[in-house]
Amino acid sequence: MTGVKGPDGGAGERSGRTGGAAAGRGARDRGAHGGAAAGDGSRAAGAGDGPAPGGAPPGTGGGAARIGGWTRLVTARPRLSLLAALVLTVLAVLAGSGVADRLGSGGWEDPTAESTYATRALEREFPDSQPNLLLLVDAGRGGRVDDPVVAGEARRLASRLAAERGVTGVGSYWRSGAPALRARDGHEALIAARLTGDDTAMGRTLDRITPAYRGAHGPVRVTLGGPVAVRHEMQSIIREDLTRAETIALPITLVLLVMVFGSAVAALLPLGIGIVAILGTNAVLRGLTEFTDVSVFAMNLTTALGLGLAIDYALFIVRRFREELATGAPPQAAIGTTLRTAGRTVLFSSLTVAVSLAAMLVFPQYFLRSFAYAGIAVVLLAAAAALVLLPAALVLLGHRVNSLDLRRLFRRGGKQQPADGEGGTAWARTATLVMRRAPVFALATAAVLVLLGLPFLGVRFGTADDRQLPSTAESHVVQQHIREDFPGSPGGGLEIFARGRATKAQYAAYREHVAALPGVLRIDGPLVRGDAAYFTVLPLGEAVDDTTQRLVGELRSTEAPFTTRVTGTAAVLVDSKHAIGERLPRAAAFITTVTLLLVFLLTGSVLIPLQAVLLNALSLTAMFGAVVWVFQDGHLSGLLGFTSPGSIETTLPVLMFCVAFGLSMDYGVFLLSRIKEEYDRTGDHTAAVRHGLQRTGGLITAAAVILAVVMVAIGMSRVTNTKMLGLGIALAVLMDAMIVRSLLVPAVMRLTGRATWWAPAPLRRFHARFGLSEGEAAPPAGTPSTPLAPRPAAAEPADPTDPVGPADPAERTDGDRDRAGTRG
Structure with missing residues (x-):
């Protein structure tokens, strides 16, 4: 296919080639799926060449055309993009030097409180x-x-x-x-x-x-x-502990990424993006200190978030890119589809995390506000690195992203063995089992989480002192x-x-x-x-x-x-408790309202946003219960090496809630977007839930384990508050990925059935115009989709270096029976 040259002297020709490649992919898909994916190629071509005649596809609000333009922008000059990124990284290293010496170790008091006024008056008089x-x-x-x-x-x-x-x-x-x-x-x-x-x-x-x-x-x-x-000794210890945490976390993260991808090349990409995010984080914190006070604790947590989220986002993008390559798509078309699907979800996910962190701006303590300033900047920086640098690197690598497959060393007789995290057969079986016994799993899981959270009812609040x-x-x-x-x-x-x-x-x-x-x-x-x-x-x-x-x-x-x-x-302490208690309802209302809106824009459903908020909050109970049982009551203090002050610093539960809630939404968005994509394709609710867990369960778990490794490394700090932050958030992330996303979400969605996707007509029209979706052309929520033929087993991608195995035929039969029962 020959494109028409545009004003740039070649962009149009490249766009035409991209459209032709994607159209070819659509033809292959039609042959493999019996017409089920016939639209993919045409939509990809449209995204590569500009808006389709007649406007954007329904349910995307013009997003496909915008993502197509973004794809051309970040991949037109990949070498130039990477060179610019290298220059910016060097500048970030220079700008971020000495940041630890400019951070404060206080910030727990309310600057407008009576106690603060009296302290300043006494200092003066x-x-x-x-x-x-x-x-x-x-x-x-x-x-x-x-x-x-x-x-x-x-x-x-x-x-x-x-x-x-x-x-x-x-x-x-x-x-x-x-x-x-x-x-x-x-x-x-x-x-x-x-x-x-x-x-x-x-x-x-x-x-x-x-x-x-x-x-x-x-x-x-x-x-x-x-x-x-x-304070001075605390700053010195935190600085030393952060360097040690990075030294521990990076090699372990590389090993885990190799286990997930097999390919050493694919594993190095997320790690590289994570390192860029760390260096950028230091520059962001250094810049913030010119305008406002920033807590030294923010350096630990925002560095961990920058590394962890950058790796998470890169993990999902590289995974989807390899999946597209496995279908036979050329690299340029594969990166276009990747950015329209996983890339769009990464952008959406970063917004949900940023919203949770932004809630801390309503509090007057600079300890909390500094996490909001630095955290928002770092989350957006991690997303930008994954959405700008990574696509350029993937276009240059192409199929070489699968090079240096280290897993072949462990295969007997050279036989290809699908990776469970990518093939997902075990996750499909888990989803089928959970949905078959949905009431049991929903009640049992919720009861266990509530039980784990009961120690928090005995929380006692105090102030941070030398016992940290x-x-x-x-x-x-x-x-x-x-x-x-x-x-x-x-x-x-x-x-x-x-x-x-x-x-x-x-x-x-x-x-x-x-x-x-x-x-x-x-x-x-x-x-x-x-x-x-x-x-x-x-x-x-x-x-x-x-x-x-x-x-x-x-x-x-x-x-x-x-x-x-x-x-x-x-x-x-009295004034700090009053300030937090007075503003906590506002912060909770902000997080809840914006999260409900964002999840509605993703799914077009009224019920799913409510489920997401409630289940995310429930996933944090184990973290809060453990914090009180361990750090307040002193259990495991000898093993973990800290002195319990007998209380929890007042601002820490707020900080931990905002961070952990945002990370839970991060994983929730990845799962829900894949479920939504499959539901729009087939109109089969039960199969969509199973397919979403099959495709993302292993990857979400791997991402959670990697982020938990980073947070545990932070939690090895000798400062008790930092230890509490790191270990508490690591526990919350693992509980969310392994319990809530794997058991509670599919069970609850099975119980709500097709009503999960309902929305009143005005909201359906709103979503059709402004909504986002990982799918290409999602019909308005609540509109019955035309069920397409199930993908035959042979049509599942099967790349020799990146196996994505089909669901077990027996499980597919169970799913068919579930669908028949749902329709009945």
Whole structure:
């Protein structure tokens, strides 16, 4: 077939060749399938040459023409595309250097809360009241902190520290004599100071002064603690752990990809896309730090998402490309069909993940917002790498994508053995079994998931502290000493900032009123400067237990002749819980609404979006139950190597829900799109569900295992919150792929039958115009499709290097009986 040259001097000719190749494929399909796929070739030709006469096919909203144009764009100059990608990757490496040093380790507090206002006011008016660096001075077993020689050395250290640049508000036990600064046994006491500036400046100051103070000084030994030391040590450990996680995850991922594809060439493509996504992730995070605060934890999770999702997307695209090659299609036509089907689904899937992450923007804490900013950028970057770089590489490779078939080394007698993940016979049997006993599987699976989630009913929320660090970390050791050996929980006091003119009698009356409140051990102050004053309240309980949190409310409701604001660890926790609880319904409504809309655009069904949201939420129960049972209650803490603080940091469940829900939708979209494609082709609901699971079950499981490997590598971190994120999300991904997608989804869809695809007439018209589908020309949802002849077994693709075996004839017979029962 000769094309007409277009203005570009050749694009039209290439388009004509593409259309002719695809038309030839359509002729082959007609011979193989008895006319079942006759439209494929003509549609492919139309997509390659431009919009078909009369407009876009129904149900695509013109998407086929747009995808055809996109195919020509990314494959017209494949070498140039790859060269540009190489240049951009090098620039990303340069732009992303040093990103870890610019990330913050806080962000859990609400910046608009009362506690935040009070903290900033105290920093401004009374800098001595907000120490963030503690020097633990140990006189040893043979000495006491009140010995003259020990006291003299401690005062010299405090004087030197006060003279350091970037240090203010130095105080000590030897200056104030405060009992809270002296250990009960008299062998240890504290020097307190405040480092000024942002996290980066404080980190540099700490790096500069630490060598001069840590270690032995005459009769005493000094170790460093306090919030600044904890955050700084946490950043260093996370940076080291991330490098180790990448070193572990990449080779294991390569082995798994070789097992999935057989071909070493095909396996290297997703890994290459993943590496590009990692490097791009670092550049994105570095750019974000110029405009907003970004949590150091975001570096771990977004790097894992960038690698995992890029590999997932590339996995699906390479799989579909090889499947098209196996039918005899030339590479250019195969990549066109791949982008119209798997490529479109990848784009759609990335939007669902981005939507889930975007929900975190409604929360005020920058810990959550930074994950939203970075996560959205990284998800779209991973999709772009899979949809731009990968097609160019596949066009250049062509059939060589199947080269270096390593699985032949394990085949006896050279006999070809289909890969279960690609042939799908076992998945077809699983789908048939599940649908035959749909009520049993639906109820049993749902009951098990609910049971696994029950521990979450006992969740206790707390704040992140030094116990996130390994037990051997210096700042953790110092803070643990203070908790156990010093009176009155000096790190867990509540502070009251007062503004307004008052007499000494009024201050004294307020102090007496506060001292009489239940839960108050002691109140110190006031320290007055102008019209500002502050009091320190030491609670009877622990820093953030229920008694101390109730005390925060009582202090805030206590009447005074001046304006008061309460801060402290417990006050920050109370305000954080309030901010999350107040905005959580908005985040849930956003995720639910947009997810329902996106899944409707994919399927044209009213019921499927509802099923997707409910089943996805149900798939997360095991993750939340495990988080409480392991990390709050401390089970397996010895095996996993962490110290349980007895609570869960308030923002973590929100973060884990948004990430895990998005990943669950990611796999749900891949399964639903293939089911929809088959249902549009045959009009047979039961067969479509079985075919969708047959074609995607193994691939979804492989993708989930690969992503779980990446998340487990992240979960090997020595920081407890990072460990919780990595292991929790890995569990959620595996439960979703192996339990929910394999058992619960087919069982529920079998129970709902053909009603699954129903939609009212106005919505059918809306979907016909704007909907998306992995199929080529999907009829409006709810419109009975013309059932086409089932594909004969011989028509299943059977490429020697990429076997896709037919479903077991016995299972096809069972499916026919199921279809007959459905119609009856």
